[in-house]
Amino acid sequence: MLRDFAIAAKREKVDLPPGTVIVPIDQPAANVAANLLEPRAPDSLVRWGFLDAIFEQKESPDARVAEKLAREMLAKDPALKAEFEAKVAGDPAFAKDPAARLAFFYERSPWYATQKVGVYPVLRLDASALAKTRKP
Numbered sequence: 001m002l003r004d005f006a007i008a009a010k011r012e013k014v015d016l017p018p019g020t021v022i023v024p025i026d027q028p029a030a031n032v033a034a035n036l037l038e039p040r041a042p043d044s045l046v047r048w049g050f051l052d053a054i055f056e057q058k059e060s061p062d063a064r065v066a067e068k069l070a071r072e073m074l075a076k077d078p079a080l081k082a083e084f085e086a087k088v089a090g091d092p093a094f095a096k097d098p099a100a101r102l103a104f105f106y107e108r109s110p111w112y113a114t115q116k117v118g119v120y121p122v123l124r125l126d127a128s129a130l131a132k133t134r135k136p
Helices: 030-037 063-076 078-090 092-096 098-106 127-133
Strands: none
Touching: 063 078, 063 098, 078 092, 078 098, 092 098
């Protein structure tokens, strides 16, 4: 069982895709839903390992692909180039590590942003958002 993990709540607007399951808590089985879906609950799905995939990075580019991506990003973005050069100059371990240098660019690419590593896939809706999901 997963013993501990950090949680940081964040308010944001999201578009829920078709097929999203909404579990209202104004029902007799609310305690079951809360115990399964609240990450800190003792018997939550995340503690039992059913959501371990959220803690794992699924993809990383091949070094040849990442190197091409890095060259393109450097050519297009002078601010990124300056940031990279400053990091190379100020961090000897980073400067000596080819994988870390390629990861620098991948982490700033659009593909990395879609992975959402560590993001819990269960949302809490406030009353107004929940009302919008219910059919009149």
